[in-house]
Amino acid sequence: MTVKIAEEWLNICGGCEVSILDIGEPLLDILPELQFVHMPVIMDHKYHGQTGEKDVNIIEIPEADVGIISGGIRNEKEKHVAEAMRQSCKTLISLGSCACFGGIPAMANMWTLEELYEKVYRDSESTEKSETPKENLPPLLDKVHAVDEVVKVDLHIPGCPPSPDWIKEALVSLLKGKPFAMPEKSVCDECPVKREKKAAGGDIKRPLESATFKQDSPWEETRCLMEQGYLCLGPVTKAGCAGIPKEGEVAVPRCIKGYMPCRGCFGPVKKGSNPLVDMMGAISSIGLNPRQVADRRAMLNRYVGAHGLLKPLPKPRIAPKGGK
Ligand code: SF4
Ligand code: SF4
Ligand code: SF4
Known part of the structure; x- marks a missing residue:
């Protein structure tokens, strides 16, 4: 039996995906039992059909047994991707501290959006003053959210970056149908x-x-x-x-x-x-x-x-x- 996996990165740095690779040789042992059906960091899988031919208002994530989300939720697009992952995946894992608790990007929650825009676009000594960009960008949410503030999450694997040992342990537990707890x-x-x-x-x-x-x-x-x-x-x-x-x-x-x-x-x-x-x-x-x-x-x-x-x-x- 193979387990289908969908992986998404939201408000991230990419370190959590490196931790998956850092499982190292034990990953090779379990790879034959895993089928990655969606993982933007390694696969060119589009949200609205491979040529963009489908409805742009619907984010399409293939059905999977296990969904892994790294990164917190900062903007409307990330919120919709997290919702689509929840719909498509039987078990959903929050991977890394950004997904579990907002991580370093959630330090921005100490300020309002207006204060952040003011600082970044008009009040920074190293930047020319400009309007806050609005076109072709997904609107920011009022603050950075952990994934479980937006959708139900089944397993949390924290860490910045998370430990490869615990990622492997979670995958092996899911493969064998055993409970996983840190x-x-x-x-x-x-x-x-x-x-x-x-x-x-x-x-x-x-x-x-x-x-x-x-x-x-x-x-x-x-x-x-x-x-x-x-x-x-x-x-x-x-x-x-x-x-x-x-x-x-x-x-x-x-x-x-x-x-x-x-x-x-x-x-x-x-x-x-x-x-x-x-x-x-x-x-x-x-x-x-x-x-x-x-x-x-x-x-x-x-x-x-x-x-x-x-x-x-x-x-x-x-x-x-x-x-x-
Ligand atoms: S000691 Fe462990 S939990 Fe603490 S910051 Fe370092 S890696 Fe993170
Ligand atoms: S016991 Fe170790 S982890 Fe705890 S405060 Fe001391 S040095 Fe830090
Ligand atoms: S938890 Fe750390 S390693 Fe993972 S995306 Fe956030 S900042 Fe990067």
Whole structure:
């Protein structure tokens, strides 16, 4: 039996598709059982017939067992493509942090559309002032949406980019008709570094300062980056970026492996939680001052701006002269 797959990229950078390729050799093992019926990154399949002969108001996606969408939803066209994918695919997967939570593009949700247009087309020092383009472009939606804000999604595989191990695991589970779930624990739960539950002293450091570590020393002798004063979002971020370790291997979260703090790309540990609020608590609990985190809204909800987590702040009220 072959499983038909349709893949679409919406508001994306293309990194999620590279992660599918990065499955590597195990992808070759399952390829004979997969039939890609639609995937714009590798196939010239048109939405309205191969010569555009069909109704331009209907987006045509071939029927598939599994649909994979990467990227969030920024404009009307992407919304219609997501709806067509939902109609054509029995099981729909949101792949990557943009599809699951809006990702980096959803940081734009901190401003209104009018403010964004003003900044990009008229108020940027490097750009000649111009009108906001309107012709031949799909209108933008009011904000960047995660896919499940627009259509029902069956499986979420987060990450920026997502881990090839979990993409393969999801495909194999679907092939075998088994349930698929990612671990409901945090990056810290998977992290093998030494923790003393208190900060080593000092202030919260700037992100570009290098973490202290001894080359080749075992992980259990390397001090937790948050306790060293780095803004590491491990406590509030879903585990999984370490991939699925082979027997005898130690799982080390992807950024920690490079001695970099976690930036939160796998999204909240539990659906509906707010990383900004939870992280403020985690920072305080080891004796650091969360008020030292510059631009807290952007830094702590960096990948998860859809679902209403990032929105424009109300304008400060200016009292009229002589008034109250
Ligand atoms: S989740 Fe990351 S890799 Fe995937 S499309 Fe978004 S920015 Fe690119
Ligand atoms: S805060 Fe960061 S370095 Fe510390 S245990 Fe969690 S993931 Fe590891
Ligand atoms: S450590 Fe954090 S930011 Fe880095 S890949 Fe893992 S979840 Fe993403």
